[in-house]
Amino acid sequence: MRPERTIQDIVQEGGKYFMPSVSLDCVIFGFHENELKVLLLKMKNMDQWALPGGFIYKDEDIEDAATRVLRERTGLHDIFLQQFKVFGLPNRSDKKHHLNIMKKDGIKVGKDHWLIQRFITVGFYALVDFAVVIPEPDMNSVSCEWHEIHSISELFMDHKDILDNALETLRLQLNHQPIGYNLLPQKFTMPELQKLYETILDKKLDRRNFQRRMNGFGFVKRLKETRKGGAHKAPFLYNFDLRKYKKALQEGLQGGW
Amino acid sequence: MRPERTIQDIVQEGGKYFMPSVSLDCVIFGFHENELKVLLLKMKNMDQWALPGGFIYKDEDIEDAATRVLRERTGLHDIFLQQFKVFGLPNRSDKKHHLNIMKKDGIKVGKDHWLIQRFITVGFYALVDFAVVIPEPDMNSVSCEWHEIHSISELFMDHKDILDNALETLRLQLNHQPIGYNLLPQKFTMPELQKLYETILDKKLDRRNFQRRMNGFGFVKRLKETRKGGAHKAPFLYNFDLRKYKKALQEGLQGGW
DNA sequence: CATTCATTGCGTCTATATGACACAATGATA
DNA sequence: TATCATTGTGTCATATAGACGCAATGAATG
Incomplete structure (x- = not known):
């Protein structure tokens, strides 16, 4: 100290x-x-x-x-x-x-x-x-x-x-560092994760393709809870499977955005 | 000075x-x-x-x-x-x-x-x-x-x-910096370029797919000359189209290796 | 000079990934 | 109860990646 x-x-x-x-x-x-x-x-x-x-x-x-x-x-x-x-x-x-x-x-x-x-x-x-x-x-x-x-x-x-x-x-470094994990709270929704990516990339992404791709990586786990309180349909909450996430990042996430 | x-x-x-x-x-x-x-x-x-x-x-x-x-x-x-x-x-x-x-x-x-x-x-x-x-x-x-x-x-x-x-x-940075351009002589062959990639990546690449992909990027130009003197079929010489190369690198080459 | 042989150039096939979009389900609000 | 923006899931056409076949080339061989 x-x-x-x-x-x-x-x-x-x-x-x-x-x-x-x-x-x-x-x-x-x-x-x-x-x-x-x-x-x-x-x-x-x-x-x-x-x-x-x-x-x-x-x-x-x-x-x-x-x-x-x-x-x-x-x-x-x-x-x-x-x-x-x-x-x-x-x-x-x-x-x-x-x-x-x-x-x-x-x-x-x-x-x-x-x-x-x-x-x-x-x-x-x-x-x-x-x-x-x-x-x-x-x-x-x-x-x-x-x-x-x-x-x-x-x-x-x-x-x-x-x-x-x-x-x-x-x-x-978006495909190589645990940026999502460190910027988001433990539990987060898919739209939140997407908005984070969109802000960093300064580019709009298709909601449905983004979700499919994220799930495909296999390092986000959907919880049984949803985020209530929004004005519309309550989205599911997710968290990271840190082990899988880091493993995927070592190789680098495949594909561009 | x-x-x-x-x-x-x-x-x-x-x-x-x-x-x-x-x-x-x-x-x-x-x-x-x-x-x-x-x-x-x-x-x-x-x-x-x-x-x-x-x-x-x-x-x-x-x-x-x-x-x-x-x-x-x-x-x-x-x-x-x-x-x-x-x-x-x-x-x-x-x-x-x-x-x-x-x-x-x-x-x-x-x-x-x-x-x-x-x-x-x-x-x-x-x-x-x-x-x-x-x-x-x-x-x-x-x-x-x-x-x-x-x-x-x-x-x-x-x-x-x-x-x-x-x-x-x-x-x-292989997909973002003009690494091939700066390490190779002006004229080079496809096998040379491939070997450079393989050395940096420490990984074997398929000859035919590598060539197809490189040509697909559109920034290497095949010349009419070949590199004679090797023990086998003389490969064509290429050079970089620097303008197209840099433009492609700005976005980052798509896809992994 | 014909043969051999590793290498090169070009092409095919299949599995998978990507981008664009349709549609039903949800949940707060009016 | 109807409305409506949003979310979850799926479809389809197209592009791309990986695996591999085959003929052409050009130096080396005898």
Whole structure:
């Protein structure tokens, strides 16, 4: 367990215990009300939103650092996460920007301060069950909220680029990673699963063919319950047979969408 | 253009112009005599082989740094390369090892020297036309040679892990990246293309179905020439219709292998 | 120069998968 | 009780994948 740090401690002493020049950022996906969402932070003193991120302790594995950040923002301990790209353009961070932020916090930093060096960032995407997340802002932000994926037009620094890349990765890995399993609650309906696929693929799918195909894969199990309360016919609930699901994903699901 | 550096200059002054704690390594694939090969460096004073790698200048884009390393090892200027993973375990570099190497070179370094800090490395894979590469060792190596992919059992540090990951990435991206185009010479035969696929997939494919399918994609064009000189029937030569190839790859080639 | 032989090019057949669509059943609402 | 959007199941034509047959080719052989 890593100690809690104040913002002052990190700014002044972080250079001693964090790796220099390397950060990480997380695109945390959730699925709610048939929409794909991303967890974003509203930054202090600014009218901008940013991806949750953090630094890596000098003796800490990068994946562990991502896990730590995810735990701090969501309250969850076991999260599916996947590194997907390094963002390393030399001018990706706005140094003046960072200096201003620190000035506003009343912190003075020199020109060779560790925080205003060039940083590269390792992009992770994470898949969580929306319902069990308790969003928690970090020390640089005033709020932590879900945003519908298609309503996000601009983010801090290059975070929009990171987000777009994460979504593209999700699309490419749909047949190889347990994306449905990690984004949906344990019990879900076929229309929900379909909507998830449609959102990620950004494409309409035929309801009946989708269902036939999903059942054909053999890793979703229909329960005896239905989801009552909707305005129309109550759809059956399903859950994943995790063993079969993972086995199928190892080979990669056959066929395109 | 970056200046040429001596090993002494890099060890003693590198901390001033290279990013700290970040390196890159390249898995350079080539295809020759129906075998998939990787370009490796034989390290000085050691009985070990390593991937070509390097550091990143403080004002240099990571992809540019990889391009630079690739140019230095192969003599090529336009190389297809793709970042695929960051390797960041805290203990991945063997510090004693590095100290010993420098000792042998007669270079003394302190405990907080930039080169013996923890390093994370960005893995790139590159695809080149075997025939036009002129392998060139770097300052830490005595030779630079092609190795058949399946004959490599052990490499320096975690480089075998990096190699395995690159090959796995190649497999996953076979339907999305111009892998055939970049690994084969301009003119190639259908059996050659098939062998390339079989090597990457590590799986036998039916000759006749492979050919039918490839032709069906519509991005290979059969020439009027044949490859004479083989012991048997001379197969036709083909080349890629790059426009159609890239268009097909954008959607991803349909179907599995 | 005719024969041999592994390889290549082209084609066939069948089982299966895919895409488009019809229709009845359901369950809340009016 | 009728309405209506939605869900569950099935059908049909077509496309595709996998398995395999066979003739053509071109170097090697004697």
